Amino acid sequence: MSLSEGAVLAGLGVGLISAVGEVHVVKPAAALPEWSKDGGDADAKKVALREAIDAVSKHLDELGEKAGGTSAEIFDALKMFLEDDELIDMANDAIDEGWSAAAAYGKSVDTFGELIGGDPTFAERVADLQDLSKRVQAHLAGIELGLELPETGSIILVGEDFSPADTAQFTPAVVGVITTKGGPTSHTAIICRSRSIAAVVSCAGAKDLADGDLVLVDPVGDRVVLSGDASLATKPISFIAVNDKPVIPVRANIGTLNDAEEAAKTDAEGVGLFRTELLYLSAATAPSVSEQTASYAAILTAAPVGPIVVRTIDAGSDKPVPFLNMPHEENPSLGVRGFRLIVEHRSFIEDQLRSLEAARQQTGREVWVMAPMIATLDETKQFAELARSIGKFKVGIMVETPSIAALVDQLGSVVDFVSIGTNDLSQYLFAADRMNPSLGALLNHWQPALIRTLARIAAGGENGGFSVGVCGESASDPAFAVVLAGLGISSVSVSRSQVAAVRNALESLNLGTAKEIANKVLKATSAEEAKAIALDALASL
Numbered sequence: 089m090s091l092s093e094g095a096v097l098a099g100l101g102v103g104l105i106s107a108v109g110e111v112h113v114v115k116p117a118a119a120l121p122e123w124s125k126d127g128g129d130a131d132a133k134k135v136a137l138r139e140a141i142d143a144v145s146k147h148l149d150e151l152g153e154k155a156g157g158t159s160a161e162i163f164d165a166l167k168m169f170l171e172d173d174e175l176i177d178m179a180n181d182a183i184d185e186g187w188s189a190a191a192a193y194g195k196s197v198d199t200f201g202e203l204i205g206g207d208p209t210f211a212e213r214v215a216d217l218q219d220l221s222k223r224v225q226a227h228l229a230g231i232e233l234g235l236e237l238p239e240t241g242s243i244i245l246v247g248e249d250f251s252p253a254d255t256a257q258f259t260p261a262v263v264g265v266i267t268t269k270g271g272p273t274s275h276t277a278i279i280c281r282s283r284s285i286a287a288v289v290s291c292a293g294a295k296d297l298a299d300g301d302l303v304l305v306d307p308v309g310d311r312v313v314l315s316g317d318a319s320l321a322t323k324p325i326s327f328i329a330v331n332d333k334p335v336i337p338v339r340a341n342i343g344t345l346n347d348a349e350e351a352a353k354t355d356a357e358g359v360g361l362f363r364t365e366l367l368y369l370s371a372a373t374a375p376s377v378s379e380q381t382a383s384y385a386a387i388l389t390a391a392p393v394g395p396i397v398v399r400t401i402d403a404g405s406d407k408p409v410p411f412l413n414m415p416h417e418e419n420p421s422l423g424v425r426g427f428r429l430i431v432e433h434r435s436f437i438e439d440q441l442r443s444l445e446a447a448r449q450q451t452g453r454e455v456w457v458m459a460p461m462i463a464t465l466d467e468t469k470q471f472a473e474l475a476r477s478i479g480k481f482k483v484g485i486m487v488e489t490p491s492i493a494a495l496v497d498q499l500g501s502v503v504d505f506v507s508i509g510t511n512d513l514s515q516y517l518f519a520a521d522r523m524n525p526s527l528g529a530l531l532n533h534w535q536p537a538l539i540r541t542l543a544r545i546a547a548g549g550e551n552g553g554f555s556v557g558v559c560g561e562s563a564s565d566p567a568f569a570v571v572l573a574g575l576g577i578s579s580v581s582v583s584r585s586q587v588a589a590v591r592n593a594l595e596s597l598n599l600g601t602a603k604e605i606a607n608k609v610l611k612a613t614s615a616e617e618a619k620a621i622a623l624d625a626l627a628s629l
C-alpha cells in the first residue's frame with residue numbers, strides 16, 4: 089500500500105526533537121539457517137563457536153570505540169552477556185548433545201533470556217542479547233549483517249527495531265528513526281534520546297513507508313507525517329517552575345547500592361521503590377539474615393533523605409531468583425510470582441523482613457515495606473500482619489492486578505499505603521505482555537482505561553485514609569506525573585534520571601490546576617486524545 093501526502097502514522101514519540109528527511113527502509117537480513125542436530129565433530133564446533141563469539145565481541149569493541157558515550161557503555165555490558173561462562177557452558181553442553189554450533193548458542197541464549205527477562209532492568213536487554221545471538225549465528229553461517237548507510241544527507245531510518253550493533257552504525261546522516269515495533273524503553277529509544285535523534289517507536293503503519301518518501305518525524309505529537317513540512321511538528325511543553333516544591337513528592341526508584349548513591353545526588357524525596365530482587369538475580373544460595381542486613385543497611389544509609397519504600401522480593405518463574413528454584417511455567421507472568429511465593433518460601437520473606445528491621449534499627453531510617461503482586465484482600469491482610477509482627481514499618485502493598493484495584497475501598501483498615509505499579513497493572517488490565525514489543529500501543533500509559541483505573545484507586549485511598557503512590561514507568565513522564573497529581577495520587581517514584589524533569593513539571597502549577605487538567609483527561613476516549621488534552625492544557629498554563 090502506498091501512502092498519500094499528509095498521511096499521519098501514529099506511534100510513541102521519543103524525546104522532544106523533530107526531524108524531516110528521506111525514508112531509508114532497513115530490510116531484514118538474509119534468513120539464518122534452521123537449527124538442527126548435524127552430528128559433526130563436537131570439539132571442532134566448540135572451537136568454531138568460540139571463534140564466532142570472539143569475532144562478534146571484537147566487532148562490538150570496534151563499534152563501541154566508534155560510537156563512544158552511552159553506546160560504548162552498552163557494548164561493554166553486552167560483551168559481558170555474550171561471553172558469559174555459564175552461557176558458553178550451556179552451549180557446549182548442547183553441542184555435546186549433537187546440535188550445530190549455531191543452534192546450540194541460539195538455544196542457550198533463549199534459556200538465558202528467560203532467566204533474566206523477568207527483571208524489568210534486563211527485559212529490554214534480552215532483545216539486545218538475541219541480536220548478539222543472531223550475529224554469532226550469522227558469523228557461523230557466513231552471513232553479513234551490516235547496515236550500509238550513507239554518510240551525508242538527511243535520512244529517516246525505518247525498520248522493525250534496531251539493536252545496539254545497528255545503532256552504532258548510524259551515520260551523521262541519520263536524523264530520525266521510526267520503528268514498527270519496540271517500546272518506549274527499547275534500545276532504539278534510549279540511544280535516540282541520548283543522541284538527540286528524532287524517533288517514533290511502535291509505529292505499525294510505518295511498514296507502508298517506501299525508500300525516498302519525505303517524512304516528518306514528530307515525537308512530541310507521537311506521529312509521523314508524510315510531508316516535508318517541518319512547521320507541522322508539535323511544539324514541546326517547557327515547564328516553568330513557579331513553586332519551590334512539587335505539588336506531590338517525587339521519590340526515586342532504586343535496586344542497588346549504586347542506584348541509591350546516584351539517587352541521593354538528585355532532589356528525590358526518599359525512595360518510592362527499592363526492588364530488592366535485583367540484588368539476588370544471580371545468587372545461587374539464599375543470602376543469610378546478616379548478609380541481607382548488611383546490604384540493606386548500606387543502601388538505606390546511601391538513599392536520598394526521606395522515607396524508603398522497600399518491596400519484598402518480586403521473584404517468579406519469569407524472574408527466577410536461582411536459590412528459590414522456581415519451576416518453569418507456561419505463562420509466567422500469570423504464575424507464582426511476588427507475594428505468591430509465601431506458600432513455598434515463607435521463611436525467605438520472613439528473613440527479608442527481619443533483615444530490613446535490623447537495617448532500619450541500625451540506620452535510623454524511615455522504612456516502609458510493601459508486597460508485590462497482591463491479588464486479594466486476604467493476601468493483603470496476611471502480609472500486613474506478618475510485616476507488623478516483625479518490624480516497625482509503615483506497611484503497604486503494590487497495586488498491580490486489576491483484582492486488587494477493584495478492592496481498594498476495602499484496604500483502609502489494613503494498610504498504611506499502596507503503590508501502583510503501572511507497568512504490571514497495564515499488562516494485566518490490557519492482557520498485553522509487557523515484554524512483547526508489538527504491544528507498545530496497549531501499554532501506553534495514556535490509555536483511558538488505565539487513567540480511569542488510577543483515578544478509582546486514588547479515590548479509594550482518599551476515602552480509606554491511606555496514601556496512594558505510583559512507582560511504574562508512567563510516573564517518569566513529566567506531563568503524566570501532573571495528571572497523576574490531579575487524579576489524587578499522593579506521590580510519584582521515578583527513574584533517577586527523570587527526577588529533575590518530573591519535579592520541574594510538578595513545580596509548574598498548583599494542585600487545583602492539576603485537578604482541572606486530570607478531569608479533562610478523564611473524558612478522553614483514546615490514548616492519543618488523553619495525551620493531546622493534557623499537553624494542550626499544560627501548554628496554556
Ligand code: PEP
Nearest residue numbers: 208509510511512559560
Ligand atoms: C510495576 O509493575 O509498575 C513495577 C513498578 O514493578 P516492576 O516493574 O518491578 O514489576
Ligand code: MG
Nearest residue numbers: 488509511512
Ligand atoms: Mg511490577
